[in-house]
Every structure is written in C-alpha cells, then in structure tokens.
Amino acid sequence: MGRYVARRLLQMIPVFIGTTLLIFLMVYALPGDPVRGLFGDKAGSPQVIAALRHEYGLDQPILVQYWNYMKDMILHGDFGTQIASGRPVTDVLGDAFPVTMRLASLAFAIEVVLGIALGVLAGLRAGRLTDNVILLITLLFISVPVFVLGFIAKLVFAEQLKWLDPNVSDSTNYGQLLMPAIVLATASLAYVTRLTRTSIAENRRADYIRTAIAKGLPKSRVVGVHLMRNSMIPVITYLGTDIGALMGGAVVTEGLFNIQGVGGTIYESLVRREGTTLVGLVTILVLIYLAANLIVDLLYAVLDPRIRYA
Amino acid sequence: MPDVTKTDVKTGRVDPVGGAPEVTATVTKPEKTRSLWGDAWADLRRSWIFIVSSVMIFFLLLITFFPGWFTSAQPILGDLSKHYLQKPKLGDVGSADWLGYDQQGRSVYARVIYGTRASVAVGFGTTILVTVVGSLVGMIAGYFGGLVDSILSRLTDVFFGIPFLLGTMVVLNSFPERTTWVVIGALGFFGWTQISRVMRGAVITTKQADYVQAAKALGASTPRIMFRHILPNTMAPVIVVATISLGVYIAAEATLSFLGLGLSGVSWGNDISDGGASIRVAQWIMLYPSIMLSITVLAFIMLGEAVRNALDPKMR
Numbered sequence: 019m020g021r022y023v024a025r026r027l028l029q030m031i032p033v034f035i036g037t038t039l040l041i042f043l044m045v046y047a048l049p050g051d052p053v054r055g056l057f058g059d060k061a062g063s064p065q066v067i068a069a070l071r072h073e074y075g076l077d078q079p080i081l082v083q084y085w086n087y088m089k090d091m092i093l094h095g096d097f098g099t100q101i102a103s104g105r106p107v108t109d110v111l112g113d114a115f116p117v118t119m120r121l122a123s124l125a126f127a128i129e130v131v132l133g134i135a136l137g138v139l140a141g142l143r144a145g146r147l148t149d150n151v152i153l154l155i156t157l158l159f160i161s162v163p164v165f166v167l168g169f170i171a172k173l174v175f176a177e178q179l180k181w182l183d184p185n186v187s188d189s190t191n192y193g194q195l196l197m198p199a200i201v202l203a204t205a206s207l208a209y210v211t212r213l214t215r216t217s218i219a220e221n222r223r224a225d226y227i228r229t230a231i232a233k234g235l236p237k238s239r240v241v242g243v244h245l246m247r248n249s250m251i252p253v254i255t256y257l258g259t260d261i262g263a264l265m266g267g268a269v270v271t272e273g274l275f276n277i278q279g280v281g282g283t284i285y286e287s288l289v290r291r292e293g294t295t296l297v298g299l300v301t302i303l304v305l306i307y308l309a310a311n312l313i314v315d316l317l318y319a320v321l322d323p324r325i326r327y328a
Numbered sequence: 329m330p331d332v333t334k335t336d337v338k339t340g341r342v343d344p345v346g347g348a349p350e351v352t353a354t355v356t357k358p359e360k361t362r363s364l365w366g367d368a369w370a371d372l373r374r375s376w377i378f379i380v381s382s383v384m385i386f387f388l389l390l391i392t393f394f395p396g397w398f399t400s401a402q403p404i405l406g407d408l409s410k411h412y413l414q415k416p417k418l419g420d421v422g423s424a425d426w427l428g429y430d431q432q433g434r435s436v437y438a439r440v441i442y443g444t445r446a447s448v449a450v451g452f453g454t455t456i457l458v459t460v461v462g463s464l465v466g467m468i469a470g471y472f473g474g475l476v477d478s479i480l481s482r483l484t485d486v487f488f489g490i491p492f493l494l495g496t497m498v499v500l501n502s503f504p505e506r507t508t509w510v511v512i513g514a515l516g517f518f519g520w521t522q523i524s525r526v527m528r529g530a531v532i533t534t535k536q537a538d539y540v541q542a543a544k545a546l547g548a549s550t551p552r553i554m555f556r557h558i559l560p561n562t563m564a565p566v567i568v569v570a571t572i573s574l575g576v577y578i579a580a581e582a583t584l585s586f587l588g589l590g591l592s593g594v595s596w597g598n599d600i601s602d603g604g605a606s607i608r609v610a611q612w613i614m615l616y617p618s619i620m621l622s623i624t625v626l627a628f629i630m631l632g633e634a635v636r637n638a639l640d641p642k643m644r
Contacts, residue, residue: 029482036486044498157633161626163579165586166618169604177608266491270583284494285587288501296498304489 019319026315030308035088037304038297042084045293087297097301098294100287107298110283115302118279121271122264124192124199125206129260133207134253137214141249142241144219153215156208164267168201168274198275202267206260213256217249224248247321254321258314262307364564364639371638378634384627391444399424401438403594408433416612428612430602436613439599440620446595447624449508450515451578457516458523458577459570465520466527467562471535471554481528488521493583500589511584511591515577526569530562537561564639572632575625582621596621 078086090096097107140152162170175181175197221227222245230244265280272281280299287295372378391398401424416428416436427436469480487495499514500506534540535558543557584590585597586604596617603614 032482033485033489036482037489040486041490041495041498044495047502157626157629158622160629161575161579162618162622163582163586163625165583165604166600166614166622169600169607169614169618173607173611262489262491263493266494269493269497270587273587284497288497300490300494303491303494307489307491 097298114283125203128203133210137211140215141218159208202271261310368638381630392448401435403438403442406432443596450581453512454515454577455574458519462520462523466524470528470531568636575628
C-alpha cells in the first residue's frame, strides 16, 4: 500500500509539470499583452511599458518565465502578482476559492446523495416503470445544457414563483447557493444515477449476492452492504474525475447567478490575458484533480476486497 | 449486411434506455452465424430508441444541408419594425413570425433553422477529429506498451487533467474570428483523451488474442496487424463513446458561445446567450433555440445509448 502510494505520487510529478507547462505555454503564446491592457486605448509611453514588462519578467524567454514561476510557486508558495490590480495572486485565489469550494461541495453532495439513491432505486427495479421513468429524467438532464437550465430555474423559481433570489448576494449563505448548486449538479447527477443503476443491475445476480440471500441476511443488509459496496467502483471513478469538472463548470453557473468565485476570476483573467492568475487557478484545479484521482484509486481496495495493491 | 431472418420481423422487447440485462429479446437461432456487427445491426433495427433518434438526426441533417427548404426568411436580416415585444404567432406555423423576433427584429424561426448547421458541423467535426487522434494514440500506446505506453499515457493524463471547458476557453480566447474549424480544433485538442484511454484498454486485451498471435507468426507487418486485425475488433467501445460524445460536443459549443467564446455567426448558443438578457419580457428568444439544442443533444445521446445496447456484450 505504502509503495503503491509512493509510486503514484512520483507519477504525478510529470503530469503536474506537463499540465502546468501546457497551460503556461497556451496563455503566453497567445497574442495580447496584459501590460498594454493596463493603459486601455491610450498608447502608454514605451519606456513605462518596457519597465513594467521587465518588472513582471515578461521580457524573458517563455521557458525561463515558466522556470521562475514554478520555482517561486513551489519554494515560496508565491503565485506572482496580478497585473491589473497589483495584488498577489495568492490573495485573489484566497478570495475566490472558498466561494467556489462551497458551491462545488454543495453540488457534489447533491450529486452523490440524490444520484446514488435514484440509481439504486432504478437498478433494483430494472426494466420496470420506476426504472424507465428515472432513466428518462436523467436523459433529459443530460440533454439540457447547464446554462439553459440556469436560465429556466431563474425564470421559474426567482421571477415567477419568487421563492428564491435570482442572484447570490452572500456567498456564505447556503440557502442562496442551493439553486446554483442544483443547476451545477444536474448533469453529473444524471451520470451518477445511470452508472449506479447499470452497476447495481449487473451485480444484482452475482454469486456473492445469491450467497448473502441464501445465508438469510436481511434484504437491507444484502443491498446496503454487499450490493452497494461492490457496485460503487465505477461510480467512485466518475465522481473522482467529476470534482475537477465541477470546479471548471462553475464558470458558467457563477456567471449566471453572479457569484464571485473562481469562475468569474478565470473569465476576467482570460479576457485580460492575465497569465499568472490563470496559471495559478488552473494549477490548483489540477492539484485537486490529481489528489481526487489518487483517493479514488485507494478507495477501490477499501470497496472491493479482491483488489490489492502491491 | 446480415441476412434478414424470420426473427427480425418479430419485435423483441428492448429496454428503452440503459438496457436492462434481463429483457434481452428472444431470438431464435439464425441460419447463418453473424459477426458482432451483424448482430448489432439486427438489434439496432428492432430498437425503438434507435429508430426515433435516427429519424430526429435525419431531420437535423436535412435542416443543416437545406435550410432554405424550411424557411424563406433570412437569419441575419433585422427588421426593427418587428420589435421583439411582438409576441410569437404560434398558430401560424412555419411563417417567419411563428416563433417571434429577437431584439434586432430578426426572425427567431429563421435563426433556429440556420443555427442548426453550426451545431451539427461542430458536433460531427469534433467527433471525427477526436476519434482519429484518440484511436491512433490509444492504439500505439496499447500495442507497443513499455516506454511508449508510459510516455503516451502521461501525455494523455496531462491533457485530461486540464478541465475541458477551461482549456478550450483559453485556446478560443486567442482567436478573434472563431470559425467552425477553430472551434473544432479547440474542442478536439482537449477531447481526444477519453477515446485514447478506451482504445488503449481495448487494444491491450485484443493483442493477446490467438488470431493476432497467428498473424504475427505468419509474418504480417506491424501496420497490417494493427489495422487489419486489431482495429476492427476494438472499434465497438470507441464508436459507443464517440456517438455519445457527439451530443456532448454540441452542448459544449453552445456553452462556449454562451460565454462569448464560441462560433462567430449564427448559432444556438449565441442566440440563447442574447435571449437571456430579455428573459423577463421575451422568453421565446431564448426558449426556442434552447429547445432545438436540447432535442439535438438528446437525439445523439439516444443514438449512442442504442448503439451501446447493441454492441455491449455484457448486455447479451
């Protein structure tokens, strides 16, 4: 187990370097200049621009810039300075990340609880009416894009029924975050339901389930422990990769509901060509993604005793 | 093409969505043994999801190639006397008015019709690009193994690690004019990893098969083994993933358009985004392109489901 974790952590290093380098190259290879952007439509004196570019290290070759950036990030936890505001990127991230984390974890909780519950229900009634109704609803959820769903939710629940506020004014208020979180969660929820359902329906007739029933175990234990535990592997795999997607998908949801999180910051730094902020944000997302994947792989052994790591 | 056996006429009950294992259609033994593809085709023809989604996709393709057959109005012609507060005349089906007008007095109906092309082109283009690139990378990684596999797998991880929507946003932001090709390229750049992973897995299991060993023993060249022997037997999972992701790419393009980073020109995503601004007074500007978009995505996802039910050996 320990050796497996060590090997996995070592494998993460090239992926981490590759991902950050790719995003760095993409951002810096693009046309546009954040320093020039500071001056708006005025030209700005060439000396000032050159001095600023030098100050931010933008006049160096791109690989040197990458090296310096990574060195500062890893050794000092310094993500550079946001050019437009002059604030350290770590401050900007510190403001935005907790907001998105709250939104994404609420969405994740909804997705896990509701998705697995519906999936188990459908899987146990495979082929019957309940199953078909649930599958039809999930198909609809997958087909309607998040932003359409967001508009509809706002129109119906905020404008017409007036149950909820259309925009989030206080991002620590979970009541206000509920609607955006549901909207963010729907598509993933549908996938979780479908995966759970297929897995449950397949495993329902496995030998170990027959054994458990033959031993006279109560139905709740057969389903809750024997069936669930073994059926969760594909679901957990999906959930692991979905954490990154939820954080990325927050760009749309946050824009729709006026939430000041990572999504808005990403969009703003993209438009302003703020490479440092963008790379910082994506780096953290990649770290979250890699950590989630490792946890998922370790959970396999917990869930299915037949899986062992050497 | 398989023979039409007597059993094909009999409609076996096929599970509409997801495919429940126990309701396999009862098929009496065919006279001739059919290949995997023959079996799949026979299954598909009896599946109502396949028929419904095929009809839907056929209509979408008709609209894509012959938008003029469906409307005489122009999507980019604004007539400010047709103000957007003028409610749609839903009874008047097919006229330029029946779905109302947008903020610039352009016919919503004409824009819905002409917007189809953008979505369908991006969906098909990206899927083809992703399937070709992903299959090649996955095949090379799976077949050669060892160091090649390690390098390619880490490369796949790198592209997979960047959130899809974020990555495409960064790429598309650098293009002032976002043509169909640019959007296809950006979506494909980050999209090939899934197919590559599926392909790699399928190749690793297939390359152990006896017929591959036999071909090797007979001295077949590596490209011949890869493309003649392994490829046809690993395409099934790839096709399933590709069909389902076609719908996903159409939705992704619309999402990018919504963020102002999608196609330049007439597209559902742009219209939905514009319509969102007037949602309180004129819901139809947003509603109809949204409905068309959802129907399109639904059609391709249903097709993918039907193909999976027919191809997945576990469901037999």
